[in-house]
Amino acid sequence: MRENGCKRWSMGLKFVQWQINVSVHETTGQSPFKVTFGEEPRIGLESYILPKSLVDAAKTEELIEEFLTSHEANNEDSLNRDGKNYDENES
Numbered sequence: 385m386r387e388n389g390c391k392r393w394s395m396g397l398k399f400v401q402w403q404i405n406v407s408v409h410e411t412t413g414q415s416p417f418k419v420t421f422g423e424e425p426r427i428g429l430e431s432y433i434l435p436k437s438l439v440d441a442a443k444t445e446e447l448i449e450e451f452l453t454s455h456e457a458n459n460e461d462s463l464n465r466d467g468k469n470y471d472e473n474e475s
Contacts (some may be wrong), residue, residue, distance in 0.1 A: 390396050405417045406425060417425050438451050 406415050408415050412419055415424065441447070
């Protein structure tokens with residue numbers, strides 16, 4: 385916490401807990417996260433549901449940001465559409 389200049393231990397605790405949850409334990413040979421959820425956590429680009437072809441085609445950070453922005457816009461449109469359909473069916 386000193387290295388990051390963080391003075392609130394409660395904020396640092398989240399990072400400590402994350403490290404504990406994703407570190408392989410000698411007893412089980414797996415991380416607590418994998419034991420609980422059956423897979424390792426998805427971080428970075430893995431956390432987005434993007435086609436592998438798009439991720440592989442992205443040669444720059446700007447292209448990746450464009451893909452993610454487009455993906456988020458599509459998700460928002462889909463949620464709005466689903467909400468509208470739900471409201472219409474409930475009436």
